[in-house]
Amino acid sequence: MLEVxxxxxxxxxxxxxxxxxFVKKGDYVKADQPLVEVQTDKMVAEIPSPAEGTVLDIxxxxxxxxxxxxxxxxxxxxxxxxEQAKExxxxxxxxxxxxxxxxxxSEPIGTNESKTKPQRILASPYTRKIAREHGVDLSLVxxxxxxxxxxxxxxxxxxxxxxxxxxxxxxxAAQPVAPTVEHEPATVxxxxxxTKEETIIPFRGRRKQIAKKMTQSLFTIPHCTHFEEIDxxxxxxxxxxxxxxxxxxxxxxxxxxxxxxALKQFPIFNAKLDEENECIRLEKExxxxxxxxxxxxxxxxVIKNIEKKSLRQIHEEAKxxxxxxxxxQLSLAEMTGGTFTISNVGPLxxxxxxxxxxxxxxxxxxxxxxTKKRPVVMENDExxxxxxxxxxMSFDHRxxxxxxxxxFTNYFAKLIExxxxxxxxxx
Amino acid sequence: xVVGELAHERDVxxxxxxxxxxxxxxxxxxxxxxxxxxxxxxxxxxxxxKGCIPSKVFAHAAQSMTSVQHMNDxxxxxxxxxxxxxxxxxxxxxxxxxxxxxxxxxxxxxxxxVIKGTASFLAEDRIGVEKGDAFDVYRFRYAVIATGxxxxxxxxxxxxxxxxxxxxxxxxxxxxxxxxxxxxxxxxALEVATSFRAFGxxxxxxxxSDDFVFDSSINRELQRLLKKMKVKVYKNSRITHxxxxxxxxxxxxxxxxxxxxxxxxxxxxxxxxxxxNVDGLEIDRLGxxxxxEGFIDVNERAxxxxxxxxxxxxxxxxxxxxxxxxxxxxxxxxxxxxxxxEADTTFxxxxxxSIPPIASVGLTExxxxxxxxxxxxxxxxxxxxxxxxxxxxxxxxxxxxxxxDSEMVLGIHMMGAGAVELISSGVIGLEMVGREEDWxxxxxxxxxxxxxxxxxxxALRAEAIHLPxxxxxxxxxx
Ligand SMILES: Cc1cc2nc3c(=O)[nH]c(=O)nc-3n(C[C@H](O)[C@H](O)[C@H](O)COP(=O)(O)OP(=O)(O)OC[C@H]3O[C@@H](n4cnc5c(N)ncnc54)[C@H](O)[C@@H]3O)c2cc1C
Numbered sequence: 072m073l074e075v076x077x078x079x080x081x082x083x084x085x086x087x088x089x090x091x092x093f094v095k096k097g098d099y100v101k102a103d104q105p106l107v108e109v110q111t112d113k114m115v116a117e118i119p120s121p122a123e124g125t126v127l128d129i130x131x132x133x134x135x136x137x138x139x140x141x142x143x144x145x146x147x148x149x150x151x152x153x154e155q156a157k158e159x160x161x162x163x164x165x166x167x168x169x170x171x172x173x174x175x176x177s178e179p180i181g182t183n184e185s186k187t188k189p190q191r192i193l194a195s196p197y198t199r200k201i202a203r204e205h206g207v208d209l210s211l212v213x214x215x216x217x218x219x220x221x222x223x224x225x226x227x228x229x230x231x232x233x234x235x236x237x238x239x240x241x242x243x244a245a246q247p248v249a250p251t252v253e254h255e256p257a258t259v260x261x262x263x264x265x266t267k268e269e270t271i272i273p274f275r276g277r278r279k280q281i282a283k284k285m286t287q288s289l290f291t292i293p294h295c296t297h298f299e300e301i302d303x304x305x306x307x308x309x310x311x312x313x314x315x316x317x318x319x320x321x322x323x324x325x326x327x328x329x330x331x332x333a334l335k336q337f338p339i340f341n342a343k344l345d346e347e348n349e350c351i352r353l354e355k356e357x358x359x360x361x362x363x364x365x366x367x368x369x370x371x372x373v374i375k376n377i378e379k380k381s382l383r384q385i386h387e388e389a390k391x392x393x394x395x396x397x398x399x400q401l402s403l404a405e406m407t408g409g410t411f412t413i414s415n416v417g418p419l420x421x422x423x424x425x426x427x428x429x430x431x432x433x434x435x436x437x438x439x440x441x442t443k444k445r446p447v448v449m450e451n452d453e454x455x456x457x458x459x460x461x462x463x464m465s466f467d468h469r470x471x472x473x474x475x476x477x478x479f480t481n482y483f484a485k486l487i488e489x490x491x492x493x494x495x496x497x498x
Numbered sequence: 499x500v501v502g503e504l505a506h507e508r509d510v511x512x513x514x515x516x517x518x519x520x521x522x523x524x525x526x527x528x529x530x531x532x533x534x535x536x537x538x539x540x541x542x543x544x545x546x547x548k549g550c551i552p553s554k555v556f557a558h559a560a561q562s563m564t565s566v567q568h569m570n571d572x573x574x575x576x577x578x579x580x581x582x583x584x585x586x587x588x589x590x591x592x593x594x595x596x597x598x599x600x601x602x603x604x605x606x607x608x609x610x611x612v613i614k615g616t617a618s619f620l621a622e623d624r625i626g627v628e629k630g631d632a633f634d635v636y637r638f639r640y641a642v643i644a645t646g647x648x649x650x651x652x653x654x655x656x657x658x659x660x661x662x663x664x665x666x667x668x669x670x671x672x673x674x675x676x677x678x679x680x681x682x683x684x685x686x687a688l689e690v691a692t693s694f695r696a697f698g699x700x701x702x703x704x705x706x707s708d709d710f711v712f713d714s715s716i717n718r719e720l721q722r723l724l725k726k727m728k729v730k731v732y733k734n735s736r737i738t739h740x741x742x743x744x745x746x747x748x749x750x751x752x753x754x755x756x757x758x759x760x761x762x763x764x765x766x767x768x769x770x771x772x773x774x775n776v777d778g779l780e781i782d783r784l785g786x787x788x789x790x791e792g793f794i795d796v797n798e799r800a801x802x803x804x805x806x807x808x809x810x811x812x813x814x815x816x817x818x819x820x821x822x823x824x825x826x827x828x829x830x831x832x833x834x835x836x837x838x839x840e841a842d843t844t845f846x847x848x849x850x851x852s853i854p855p856i857a858s859v860g861l862t863e864x865x866x867x868x869x870x871x872x873x874x875x876x877x878x879x880x881x882x883x884x885x886x887x888x889x890x891x892x893x894x895x896x897x898x899x900x901x902x903d904s905e906m907v908l909g910i911h912m913m914g915a916g917a918v919e920l921i922s923s924g925v926i927g928l929e930m931v932g933r934e935e936d937w938x939x940x941x942x943x944x945x946x947x948x949x950x951x952x953x954x955x956x957a958l959r960a961e962a963i964h965l966p967x968x969x970x971x972x973x974x975x976x
Contacts, residue, residue, distance in 0.1 A: 193931050195930045218904035218905070220931045
């Protein structure tokens, strides 16, 4: 018998939460097959099986927090005696030093290639890289390309959770036979989970992807956030006036346009840091991601080339993309390629400030909060009732400094507080 | 021994400066990590000092020998042709020296600290390096084990490196054997056999199995060519005893485990098994997981069971080739630097610098038929290739195997001039999941051996131009 323990998965981690078992009691598992998913305060990790065998028992229920060294489950391995002791030593770091075993000699050179050839993955190296970068196991992705080839889009679709997994890992584990091409329908997993008593929210698909992106961003980018208060009274008046002409342009459209104008002055916030080549690349085009809250979680459609678009175009496109996002109909092209992101949480009410996480690898993100009438001391020292809105801007402190960010939001504020100034920027 | 008090802090410590180790070192340095490389002998490892490079120096010289006759045919004549093994040794030493200096210069240019010494693990984050009387301790964030593997001869054979030689010592010979007995069926054995035959030695090959290890068509052609070269092949034969004397070796063979045959030669070469170089590394105190054969177990990112410790190359088992060591070395470094990287040997090209050379990638005909319902075979002999005629190397062929259903190409096997260079076109195509048309559509340089690959793909549908219809029908297999 072999005990699988929570070993030190690095970064000074001492404990972890058991998120999900991929296997159940009695399942047959191959070496390196993922057994259980655990989450630390820093990352989600899969613990692979140290050996081939059958799951004897599971000791820790899902959801429980355990310390490093705790036994998670036990395996009945095929190996006997000495072999077993050896494997056990391999799993437990603290295990005693093993006595020298007989040197085992492999087949002559050239013939010692593994006999069990892995099933061929029908994807080009480029597509495989995309899959790796999204943590996708390609053997679970259905290829829609020529002759069943897995395309870039198939991978992205899988990441978005739009493709039902063909086989869950549990089912795979339950079939020790060579993998066949036919797969069970995905419904099996769903029912399995519904029968459980507590409510379980699967941490997969979009939720997991969001988690991954956020973690990546926060761990890569030293975030710096500052807040600003903006008087939107004039903007509201202008919008009313336009409505009189039968044109209903959203405040978001104005914000986007004004931000784009500000980016022309401060292109550093529309950039990418290329650490490998030790340079910062300023992007010429302004592609704005708009954070949309959907049932499945956050999604960020992108409006391309704001710098070339009119307020009306921006308004229409934002509306159309938001609708598609809510209906889960965005194409891949509509979700990628952003250079800057905004999040308008104002309409949700409530929030007066936030420390938003930058949409990696972009450099900055601006969130707009609730607009509220407030007494404001005007330049002539009189108090007036004005419509005020807060904004929060997070930026990559490796790329830019606070003073530049404040200058940027000041420029933006000036345009919004005097929307007619935007006329000056008409091309 | 003086034990250093303070540990030196490094991002990465690499043990072993063979292809696996030095590729890991340079890539890690390129990605901004501070790197220390510990090597107890010479940078370049087995590959540069005793393996790939020496063997290919010999293969190249042998190939040149065989072209002498051809040169004569073209009017380039010598009064007298002679081969001086001693001079070839000097040439070998020069090439190795130049290449090693190149590696040393690259390490320096990448600010890699190279230490000559023997390393062993003290803890999960500490390594000790013994150099002479000094003992230094290094603390690392990541470590790479690239210590290679050692040759292990079959139990019945005592390798004395004089008359009985292994893959390292055979290329140190200063004299030409009269009669060399080659025991083994792998690529090294074949290179040894054909190189020494070309230099003029008598050569016999003893195979334990009933054939070589390639696609059946290559095995067949190989036998024909060996016969033409007057190399005798003993099949299903196991060496049970070796008698090494002053001037000769006498080998006892058990043929089909029944009759015993005695064979005399001046030298015996033995192909060996491999054993991971882990003695003295103290990895068992870390509990690193090992394979059944004792190699260090790694995943596709070259991580051991301790994810911050990597192992690459021959010490990890599997195909013992520098190609694999190089890839794993880079993948290990990239993984440390936070990149998503992967080593996958599914389409690892197998090459033999024999005369003529052999190269292959993907499934053999036999494997393809096991895995696919309907398999197409296209084969094109180099006799039909114009450039092969020009250079006077018409032996060999190119064979392509595809899945009749999807037209996906499954394997490519070549024997003949240019095979080793040309196989890359096959490797890239297979990695791109190419189908027949993906090879037929592109233009191929003319005249060149490349065209042979095109015609082999065309032959899948009996469309090769330089092959009569009858020959092509014969090539299509059910
Ligand atoms: C005759 C011959 C021909 C070959 N031809 C080819 C070919 O054509 N193509 C091909 O791809 N492959 C070929 N190979 C195989 C190739 O040489 C190996 O696969 C390759 O060298 C493996 O590289 P490596 O980095 O894993 O280890 P090695 O090259 O073996 O290097 C390991 C290094 O680690 C050092 N070391 C070990 N332990 C310690 C320690 N404790 N401390 C410090 N240093 C240590 C050793 O001194 C050595 O330099 C050939 C091999 C032979 C013998």
